[in-house]
Amino acid sequence: MRNGMKLLLSVTVLLSFTTTRTGAVEDHDIPRELMQGREKRQLSEQTLIVTTIMQSPFIMAKPTGGLEGFCIDLLQLFAERFKFRYEIKLVKDGFYGSKLENGRWTGMLGELMSEEADIAIAPLTITREREKAFGFTRPFMSVGISILMRKDFNSQGANLFHFLSPFSVDTWLGLFIAYVLTCFCLFLAARLSPNEWSEPEVENSRFSLLDSFWFGVGALTLQGVGPHPRAVSTRVIGTIWWLFVIIFLVAYITFFAASLSSEPQRPLIKSFNDLAKQREIEYGTVYGGSTFAFFKHSKIPAYAKIYETMNSRSDSVLVRTMAEGVQRVLGSNYALIGESSTIDLAVAEHCNLMRVSDFAAVRGYGIATRLGDPLRDNLTLAIMELEESGSLQQLKAKYWKSSCSDENAAEWSPLKLNQIGGTFLFLAIGLSLGLIIACIELAIKSRKKADQDKSCCNIFTEELNLRFKERSEANKKTNA
Numbered sequence: 001m002r003n004g005m006k007l008l009l010s011v012t013v014l015l016s017f018t019t020t021r022t023g024a025v026e027d028h029d030i031p032r033e034l035m036q037g038r039e040k041r042q043l044s045e046q047t048l049i050v051t052t053i054m055q056s057p058f059i060m061a062k063p064t065g066g067l068e069g070f071c072i073d074l075l076q077l078f079a080e081r082f083k084f085r086y087e088i089k090l091v092k093d094g095f096y097g098s099k100l101e102n103g104r105w106t107g108m109l110g111e112l113m114s115e116e117a118d119i120a121i122a123p124l125t126i127t128r129e130r131e132k133a134f135g136f137t138r139p140f141m142s143v144g145i146s147i148l149m150r151k152d153f154n155s156q157g158a159n160l161f162h163f164l165s166p167f168s169v170d171t172w173l174g175l176f177i178a179y180v181l182t183c184f185c186l187f188l189a190a191r192l193s194p195n196e197w198s199e200p201e202v203e204n205s206r207f208s209l210l211d212s213f214w215f216g217v218g219a220l221t222l223q224g225v226g227p228h229p230r231a232v233s234t235r236v237i238g239t240i241w242w243l244f245v246i247i248f249l250v251a252y253i254t255f256f257a258a259s260l261s262s263e264p265q266r267p268l269i270k271s272f273n274d275l276a277k278q279r280e281i282e283y284g285t286v287y288g289g290s291t292f293a294f295f296k297h298s299k300i301p302a303y304a305k306i307y308e309t310m311n312s313r314s315d316s317v318l319v320r321t322m323a324e325g326v327q328r329v330l331g332s333n334y335a336l337i338g339e340s341s342t343i344d345l346a347v348a349e350h351c352n353l354m355r356v357s358d359f360a361a362v363r364g365y366g367i368a369t370r371l372g373d374p375l376r377d378n379l380t381l382a383i384m385e386l387e388e389s390g391s392l393q394q395l396k397a398k399y400w401k402s403s404c405s406d407e408n409a410a411e412w413s414p415l416k417l418n419q420i421g422g423t424f425l426f427l428a429i430g431l432s433l434g435l436i437i438a439c440i441e442l443a444i445k446s447r448k449k450a451d452q453d454k455s456c457c458n459i460f461t462e463e464l465n466l467r468f469k470e471r472s473e474a475n476k477k478t479n480a
Helices: 001-030 031-045 070-082 107-113 129-133 169-192 207-221 232-261 272-279 290-297 302-310 322-331 340-349 376-388 392-398 421-451 458-467 473-479
Strands: 047-052 085-090 121-126 135-136 143-152 282-284 334-339 354-355 362-369
Touching: 001 070, 031 290, 047 107, 070 085, 070 121, 070 376, 070 392, 070 421, 085 107, 085 302, 107 121, 107 135, 107 362, 121 169, 121 290, 129 135, 143 322, 143 340, 169 207, 169 421, 169 458, 207 232, 232 421, 290 302, 302 340, 322 334, 322 354, 334 340, 340 354, 376 392, 376 421
Parallel strands: 047 085, 047 121, 282 334
Antiparallel strands: 121 362, 135 362, 143 334, 143 354, 143 362
């Protein structure tokens, strides 16, 4: 009997354990879609309290009342997906949230901790300290710390050889070769043509090699210098060279003007190291913000020096808001350190501002919930879907649209040889034509002088020898 009771008790315990184990497996085997569906249905029955803070363009006041901005549109997409209602409340103390010495949190995070709000949606930076106490979603925007400055405080002195910038090196080299070849062809044509040098036995050539180079320089400066060509061949070469020069001068003036108007700014401050070393420009950031905290805790020497400088002059260089800092950059010799999203917005709104390309850190903006709240997982999944569909990029393009003119948006580059290669072909055809005409002119003269004793070809050869050989001493004395 006792053994039977033990057997019955063992079977009962075994069945109880099996039932519990089977229930746990079945609960874990519920499809993810159904689990998400349960959470969606729970959200659809709630009205979430949303805490936020005014920060353009994330949260802005509408002229007609209400709120608008990047975060408001993002919240609306969440509400449409999960079918929940929401009520937006601006944070009471006007802070994002930081931990006090007594362990309490201020700002939006403090309202989350005290359960006055369910989520905090704003340009809220995800930090190690914050993530220990709150649940943050996947970042909906990645940002870095950069520097905002005025353009006129960043332009360096003009390059001493900036006048050469309209043309690339190969274009200048091509122009020089074209000049040398043209002058040499003009010299050859002047020697060959009997209309330029009719009596080589007793007179000097009107166009020496030096005269030909001088004529080419005169065309480059749009000045008619002598001697002037008289033969058809030399006039063809001179005309072609003048047209070629005019095309190049027009191109030079056009590209030089473009290079002056669209010359890229070369900032004196290109990095945080440059900012830390100089003393001419004051710099600061928002007091008590995550950017200020980053420099405070940084072990990098340049960042630590920047913090020491800002902290020692906190009354004069730190600002309460980014908007105040932007206005100070516009009105004085001041550089504002802040997150790239806010700086990019200021650059888009004010065309005389620029952002330094260097980044001190790359961080992310996330949506905060209470620690352990399953709402965070739902919002993270929704952010991933918006990233994959391109909706987040569309929202950013909507609110970060630049108001500056796009006339000089395209990067300027000097004129390259292949862009004006047709003019070199035009010049080569003209030079060839001039030399051919010069040979024809000499051939016509040789034919006229031909007789029974000498053929036209013999006279043509003699003429060539006379025009390109050294003159005899007797002729030199005669000319003397």
